[in-house]
Each structure stands twice: as C-alpha cells, then as structure tokens.
Amino acid sequence: MENIRALIIDDEELARELIKNYLKNQPGIQVIGECENGFEGARSIAELKPDLVFLDIQMPKLNGFEMLELTDDPPEIIFITAHNEFAIRAFEMNAVDYLLKPYSQDRLLAAVEKVREKIRTGGRNDQKISQLVQQPLTEKLERIVVKTGTKIKVIPVDKIVYLEAQDDYIMVYTDDSKHLKQGTMKFYEDHLDESKFIRVHRSYIVRIDQVVQLEPYAKDNYILKLKNGNSLKVSRNGLKNLKEKFNF
Amino acid sequence: MQNPILSARKTFIYYMGIWIIVVCFHTFLIQTSGRMNLTTALTDSIVSNLLFGAIGLGLWYPIFFARAEDEKVISTVINNIVGCVVAVGFWLGLTYFLLVSVFSHDPKYIIFLRNSIPWRAGIGIIFYEVIIMVYYLIIFYRNNKENQVKEAELKALVKESELKSLKSQINPHFLFNSLNSISSLTMIEPAKAQEMIIKLSEFLRYTTSNKEEKLTTLDREIDNINRYLDIEKIRFGRRLIVKQEVGENCRNLKLPGLILQPLLENAVKYGVYESTQGSVIEMICTCNSSALSIVIRNGWDPEFQSNKGEGVGLRNIRSRLRILYNQDDLLNIRKDPKNFEITIIFPQT
Numbered sequence: 104m105e106n107i108r109a110l111i112i113d114d115e116e117l118a119r120e121l122i123k124n125y126l127k128n129q130p131g132i133q134v135i136g137e138c139e140n141g142f143e144g145a146r147s148i149a150e151l152k153p154d155l156v157f158l159d160i161q162m163p164k165l166n167g168f169e170m171l172e173l174t175d176d177p178p179e180i181i182f183i184t185a186h187n188e189f190a191i192r193a194f195e196m197n198a199v200d201y202l203l204k205p206y207s208q209d210r211l212l213a214a215v216e217k218v219r220e221k222i223r224t225g226g227r228n229d230q231k232i233s234q235l236v237q238q239p240l241t242e243k244l245e246r247i248v249v250k251t252g253t254k255i256k257v258i259p260v261d262k263i264v265y266l267e268a269q270d271d272y273i274m275v276y277t278d279d280s281k282h283l284k285q286g287t288m289k290f291y292e293d294h295l296d297e298s299k300f301i302r303v304h305r306s307y308i309v310r311i312d313q314v315v316q317l318e319p320y321a322k323d324n325y326i327l328k329l330k331n332g333n334s335l336k337v338s339r340n341g342l343k344n345l346k347e348k349f350n351f
Numbered sequence: 352m353q354n355p356i357l358s359a360r361k362t363f364i365y366y367m368g369i370w371i372i373v374v375c376f377h378t379f380l381i382q383t384s385g386r387m388n389l390t391t392a393l394t395d396s397i398v399s400n401l402l403f404g405a406i407g408l409g410l411w412y413p414i415f416f417a418r419a420e421d422e423k424v425i426s427t428v429i430n431n432i433v434g435c436v437v438a439v440g441f442w443l444g445l446t447y448f449l450l451v452s453v454f455s456h457d458p459k460y461i462i463f464l465r466n467s468i469p470w471r472a473g474i475g476i477i478f479y480e481v482i483i484m485v486y487y488l489i490i491f492y493r494n495n496k497e498n499q500v501k502e503a504e505l506k507a508l509v510k511e512s513e514l515k516s517l518k519s520q521i522n523p524h525f526l527f528n529s530l531n532s533i534s535s536l537t538m539i540e541p542a543k544a545q546e547m548i549i550k551l552s553e554f555l556r557y558t559t560s561n562k563e564e565k566l567t568t569l570d571r572e573i574d575n576i577n578r579y580l581d582i583e584k585i586r587f588g589r590r591l592i593v594k595q596e597v598g599e600n601c602r603n604l605k606l607p608g609l610i611l612q613p614l615l616e617n618a619v620k621y622g623v624y625e626s627t628q629g630s631v632i633e634m635i636c637t638c639n640s641s642a643l644s645i646v647i648r649n650g651w652d653p654e655f656q657s658n659k660g661e662g663v664g665l666r667n668i669r670s671r672l673r674i675l676y677n678q679d680d681l682l683n684i685r686k687d688p689k690n691f692e693i694t695i696i697f698p699q700t
Contacts, residue, residue, distance in 0.1 A: 114627075115528070115586050121535035140627045161524070163627045164652075185527035204531035 141165025
C-alpha cells in the first residue's frame with residue numbers, strides 16, 4: 104500500500120492532537136507536519152509537498168480557503184471544521200471530503216480511504232457532491248487574498264472597484280492598486296454579494312456603489328462610468344442586469 | 352396634514368351634497384316664512400351656506416394642529432369657544448356684507464336680513480359644532496388605527512428580538528469546537544476532558560435557565576463568563592490571555608443576565624480567532640453609587656477584519672439596554688488600530 108504523507112493545518116492544538124491520535128498506528132498514512140495558521144500552512148505545503156492536507160477553515164489571518172487559493176499545485180484536501188455552511192465551496196475547490204467537528208475515528212479513516220482511492224485512480228473524484236451537501240452556501244466572500252511576489256495581501260470586498268477577466272486570471276482593481284489572481288468570473292459572480300456587485304460584461308464585475316452613470320456609446324452599445332473615472336463596456340446581458348438592479 | 356374631506360374626491364362630493372341639501376332647506380324656510388321671491392331666497396341661502404362650507408373646510412387645520420399638541424380638557428373647551436366665536440363672527444360679517452351689497456336696492460330684504468342675524472348666529476354655532484365633532488371623530492379614528500398598527504409592529508419586533516437572542520445565546524460553532532476538543536482530550540488527558548465537560552455543562556445550564564429580562568448580580572455574571580473563558584482557554588491555550596479587574600464593592604450590583612458573555616465572545620472572536628500570537632482580553636468593572644461601568648477590550652488587527660459593521664450581537668445588546676433602561680447611550684464602542692473597546696454602563700436604581 105502506498106504511504107500517504109499528510110499535513111495537519113488547524114489553529115487549535117487539541118484539534119490537531121485528535122487527528123494525530125486517530126491516525127496513530129494506522130498503516131499507510133503518516134503525519135509529516137502540523138501548522139497552526141494559513142501562512143504557515145502555505146509555506147509548509149510548498150516545502151514538504153504532502154499528498155494530503157487536513158484543513159480547518161476558520162483560522163487567524165488567512166482562512167483555509169484563502170490559503171488554498173494561494174497554493175500552487177495543491178495536494179488532496181480534507182476539510183475539518185465546525186462550520187457546515189462552507190461545504191459547497193469546499194467541494195468547488197475539489198476537496199475530497201468535508202468533516203464536521205466533532206467526528207469519529209471511523210469517519211476520518213473513511214475520508215482517508217477516499218483520498219487513497221482518488222490517488223490510485225489518478226485523481227478522479229467520483230463523489231457525488233449533492234449527496235454530501237445538505238446545506239446551501241450562505242456565506243458570501245468578505246475579502247479576497249492576493250499574492251504579490253512573496254507578500255500576501257488581504258483586500259476587503261468593499262475596497263474592490265471592479266474585476267476584469269484576463270484569460271485564466273482575474274485582475275482585481277481597487278482605488279489605488281491592481282492585482283492579478285487565479286480564478287474565474289463565474290466563481291466571483293456566484294460568491295460576491297449580489298447586493299453589492301453586478302456583472303455588466305463577460306469580462307467585468309463592478310461594485311454597484313462605484314457606478315456613476317450609464318451612457319449610450321454607439322448603436323445599442325453602452326458604457327458604464329465609474330467613480331474613479333474608468334469607463335467599462337456593457338454587454339446586452341449586462342444591460343439587462345443593470346436594468347433589473349436599478350429599475351429603469 | 353391634508354384635510355380628510357379634500358383628500359378624497361368621494362368625501363368631498365358627500366360634503367358638497369350635504370351643503371346642497373342645507374341650501375335647499377334654507378331656501379324653502381326663508382321663502383315661506385319671509386314671504387320673498389325664490390331668487391332672493393336662493394341667493395341668500397347659497398351665499399351664506401357655501402361660505403360656511405368653505406370656512407368649514409378651513410377649520411380642519413387649527414383643529415388638527417391644536418389637538419396634536421394639547422390634550423387637556425379645559426384648553427380644548429377654551430379653544431373650541433374662541434374658535435367658534437371667531438369663525439361664526441367672521442362668517443356672519445362676511446355674509447352680511449355680501450348680501451347687503453347684492454341686495455342694496457331691496458330695503459325690505461335688508462330689514463329681514465338685520466332681523467335674522469340672531470338666528471343666523473345660532474345656526475352658525477350649530478354648524479360649527481357639528482363640523483368640529485366630525486373632525487374630532489376622524490382624528491380619533493385615525494389615531495386609533497395608527498395605534499393598532501404600531502402595537503402590531505411592536506409585537507412583531509419583540510418576537511423577532513426574542514428569537515434572535517435565543518439564537519445568539521449559544522454559538523453552535525463554539526459548542527461543536529468545544530466538543531471536538533473534549534473528544535481529543537478523552538484520548539490524551541481524560542481528567543481534563545471531564546473538567547471541560549463539567550464547565551461546558553455549567554455554562555449551558557446558566558445560559559439556558561436564565562431569563563434575559565431578569566436582572567442578576569455582577570458576581571453571577573462574572574462566574575459565568577469565567578466558565579466560558581476557561582473553556583476557550585482549553586481550546587486556544589496560550590493564545591488567550593485574560594485580565595480581569597473588578598472593584599470589590601461592585602460585585603453585588605445589578606445588570607441584565609447574559610449580556611457580558613456575548614461581548615466576551617465577540618472579543619474572543621475578533622481578538623483570538625484572528626490572531627496567531629496571543630491576544631489579551633481585558634475586562635475592567637468599576638462602579639459608583641449610580642452606575643456600574645464595564646470595559647471590555649481586546650487587541651485586534653483591523654486589516655484582517657471583515658468589514659461587516661456592527662453585528663447582530665451588538666445590535667441585540669443595544670436594543671436590550673434601550674428597552675430595559677430607556678436610554679440610548681449606554682453602549683459605546685471605540686476602535687483604534689490596536690484595540691477594540693466596548694464600554695457599557697448599567698444604571699443602578
């Protein structure tokens with residue numbers, strides 16, 4: 104049996120102890136390290152290259168999701184948390200399993216088996232998400248993290264002016280800076296609070312209170328003026344969204 | 352506030368209808384009793400009655416505004432008498448002036464007009480009182496309806512806040528995380544697991560058995576938050592440092608139950624959950640003869656806080672204080688880049 108090298112990332116010592124105790128003397132899995140926050144976690148993943156990470160979500164500074172977003176080539180993930188409202192997002196990030204604290208040893212070992220299965224079949228995850236998730240996602244993004252060089256920056260969503268699609272990346276514009284980040288427009292359209300953000304074009308999502316006015320540009324074409332002076336193209340669907348939002 | 356008669360077309364038509372009936376009646380009466388021709392009687396009737404009709408509409412405004420400020424019986428009566436004299440006097444004068452100028456060529460009518468002034472005044476007073484009464488009824492009816500709506504709203508609000516406070520009493524994540532810690536302790540340190548179960552049980556018992564509207568002593572509240580903080584200390588170890596200063600003579604002072612724990616939970620959430628180093632949570636209770644004052648302070652890093660504004664918990668506490676003490680300024684928040692500080696004052700009676 105192939106040996107799985109696992110890393111534990113949780114800010115509570117007792118929670119880490121529990122995982123270690125559950126896995127003690129279990130064949131085929133070995134805990135190679137533990138971290139108590141997202142920063143340490145991101146660093147350890149890069150250094151140790153584990154096969155599997157047991158990841159808590161609620162952690163200081165950088166939560167589990169944010170840490171994962173900053174990780175290139177992430178390992179298999181099992182989320183272990185007391186929050187049930189993040190399950191959908193966890194599976195969107197291709198998590199193998201999602202355990203709710205407190206959980207039994209059998210439950211943890213079953214999750215590890217799924218990882219083993221996934222590694223053996225070459226990364227195919229056949230798990231039906233809908234069976235695992237009872238709770239719809241209720242939490243909206245409150246901040247996003249970006250990496251500039253080795254520095255990590257946290258941007259509250261209220262500081263975002265707009266997002267622009269650039270191939271597989273998103274350019275995040277704030278009042279005084281811009282940051283490139285991996286991700287899709289779809290993800291941000293779904294996870295940003297729709298009372299604050301609006302999709303106006305295939306390539307643009309705009310914070311609503313940044314909108315100054317909508318101007319006709321050419322025949323059936325509109326551009327949107329923003330507070331910071333920028334003008335963005337508006338697509339036909341975007342126009343429809345704007346009409347619904349502002350009732351005109 | 353607009354005159355209710357003018358605010359809907361239908362009521363205005365009714366109002367006019369009543370005056371037309373009065374005009375017909377008036378015409379008939381003076382034509383038969385005064386032995387004058389129909390045109391003269393009709394003119395007299397139309398001038399005097401429609402004039403009162405117009406004054407009647409205007410009466411709404413002084414009545415509405417006088418009533419809004421003044422509810423005393425004696426002043427209502429005085430207002431009424433003065434209003435009546437002014438309105439009827441004004442009406443009589445104007446009617447007399449108009450009719451005299453219209454019928455200046457008809458001395459017989461002028462004599463009739465002069466003789467009829469006393470009974471005209473009498474009828475004017477009756478008109479005035481009837482109109483005023485209708486207005487009072489309208490105002491009364493409206494206030495009544497408004498009060499009913501307000502009462503219903505208030506009831507809904509109370510219900511909602513009760514539900515919210517029930518929900519916020521025990522944070523499920525705190526509970527599940529604590530149970531997870533216990534689960535871990537059973538394997539490595541059973542005695543400590545037992546201690547934590549007992550603390551958690553006591554905390555749950557206090558929280559579920561206390562009615563929020565009841566006052567309790569600071570001593571009991573402090574016991575409860577210490578149970579809560581002890582549990583969090585087991586979870587977070589060195590990351591949670593608690594400092595408490597309680598003035599000795601404050602311990603028996605009164606405050607609403609279960610109000611400190613959510614504030615401490617808030618401090619733990621923003622201080623400890625978001626800190627990789629240790630976070631100090633300070634609680635300082637001071638008092639004098641008229642009030643108990645409690646300061647809860649935690650270190651924080653605003654850069655990493657989500658910009659949610661005031662959470663449900665704080666708003667809930669604010670509204671509880673407002674309901675209990677009828678004061679708005681008992682909870683104050685001060686933030687700087689290092690510390691988040693809540694000061695809360697409990698008046699002592």
